Amino acid sequence: MTSEIRGEWPLYEVFVRGKRGLNHVHVGSLHAPDDQLALRHARDVYTRRNEGVSIWVVRSSAITASSPDEKDPLFAPSGDKVYRHPTFYDIPADVPHM
Amino acid sequence: MPVVAEPEQESEAQLEARFEAVINRKDRVEPRDWMPDAYRRTLVRQVAQHAHSEIIGMQPEGAWIGRAPSLRRKAILLAKVQDEAGHGLYLYSAAETLGVSRQELTEMLISGRQKYSSIFNYPTLSYADVGTIGWLVDGAAICNQVPLCRTSFGPYGRAMIRICKEESFHQRQGYELLMTMMRGTDEQRAMVQESVDRFWWPSLMMFGPPDDESPNTARSMAWGVKTHTNDELRQRFVDMTVPQAKALGVTLPDPELVWNEERGAHDFGQPDWDEFWDVVKGNGPCNAQRVAHRKKAWDDGAWVREAALAFAAGDGSDTSSDTSSDTSDGPRTA
Numbered sequence A: 001m002t003s004e005i006r007g008e009w010p011l012y013e014v015f016v017r018g019k020r021g022l023n024h025v026h027v028g029s030l031h032a033p034d035d036q037l038a039l040r041h042a043r044d045v046y047t048r049r050n051e052g053v054s055i056w057v058v059r060s061s062a063i064t065a066s067s068p069d070e071k072d073p074l075f076a077p078s079g080d081k082v083y084r085h086p087t088f089y090d091i092p093a094d095v096p097h098m
Numbered sequence B: 001m002p003v004v005a006e007p008e009q010e011s012e013a014q015l016e017a018r019f020e021a022v023i024n025r026k027d028r029v030e031p032r033d034w035m036p037d038a039y040r041r042t043l044v045r046q047v048a049q050h051a052h053s054e055i056i057g058m059q060p061e062g063a064w065i066g067r068a069p070s071l072r073r074k075a076i077l078l079a080k081v082q083d084e085a086g087h088g089l090y091l092y093s094a095a096e097t098l099g100v101s102r103q104e105l106t107e108m109l110i111s112g113r114q115k116y117s118s119i120f121n122y123p124t125l126s127y128a129d130v131g132t133i134g135w136l137v138d139g140a141a142i143c144n145q146v147p148l149c150r151t152s153f154g155p156y157g158r159a160m161i162r163i164c165k166e167e168s169f170h171q172r173q174g175y176e177l178l179m180t181m182m183r184g185t186d187e188q189r190a191m192v193q194e195s196v197d198r199f200w201w202p203s204l205m206m207f208g209p210p211d212d213e214s215p216n217t218a219r220s221m222a223w224g225v226k227t228h229t230n231d232e233l234r235q236r237f238v239d240m241t242v243p244q245a246k247a248l249g250v251t252l253p254d255p256e257l258v259w260n261e262e263r264g265a266h267d268f269g270q271p272d273w274d275e276f277w278d279v280v281k282g283n284g285p286c287n288a289q290r291v292a293h294r295k296k297a298w299d300d301g302a303w304v305r306e307a308a309l310a311f312a313a314g315d316g317s318d319t320s321s322d323t324s325s326d327t328s329d330g331p332r333t334a
Ligand SMILES: [Fe+2]
Pocket: B054, B083, B084, B087, B163
């Protein structure tokens, strides 16, 4: 939120892929003077115990976010499309593998 | 005035109601949500104090890294102290989502405007203290922190989850260290007992003042920031620790400590709360030393922070020659 004040290192968001086959997931943030050091810091801060096989870092200021909460109109289109979820459909309990 | 309909601004009351609804259904508050100023202030204070405790907490144990009795113990202690640095960083980044900067937080610690846990104002006089801190201090921290994984502010809870995963190593290495010493000579056993005698009461103080002297607890619980009172957690800690002390073969220095069949819990004595408040006010054995050390590290590191920024502000030609791209498979390898 308040970054780059009085010579503070910029804020980066850190994303870690836990293992092959998984998406990168946001794990937290850190300060670093540049991208290279952000990666190194991310390794030390967020993967001291083999928590990841790959790290992404991105300047927080480069992220565009939707507005605050899920009441936001951006999510409204999917809010009323419950038929997109498997539980919308009643299937008899004795039908296997559904 | 333009005739275009403005998106309706929510009133303070509506925002407040929505916030309350999130709290009541035990959902999480996230950084960009509207939240009452008092909630934000409470969290900044609590998360910052927690972060500072992790950072200052590196000092008493760090003092023994160079004097650890074996390479194995040294490697363990290094890893433990490094974890505490990591805990501090997770928590600072959680605090920052509330709108304070990292630099402000550090300055508030150094200037004494924000506190840290008073346990770290006690000295580590013998190597046994490394074990006792792991067992009792990290043990008490675990009692405090496990319920905080479900605290109402999302980033704080997520930081706590990461921290709790790492704490059990801290407690176990400490307990194992003490067990090893208890299997040693009479002198070593005496060292352990002496250390436990010094750290027992300050460990109980880690849960904060008794409930009837903790005016903010009720509000923090209503907001879901805290989920248990200080006295509840203190009781839980005592009940967990008594059998561990027995297995270790040490005596906890409290003549009033006794199992209460009726309550199904231990009765125990009260720490010296005058001492507690005195240490909080800055008069503990190491307060000045701890803050001075942190300030020195901050001041001594200033040129590094500035040089790194100056380097990054250059044309970056140095980084483009770096061929290591194995750490990222992102859209753009740095
Ligand atoms: Fe910690």
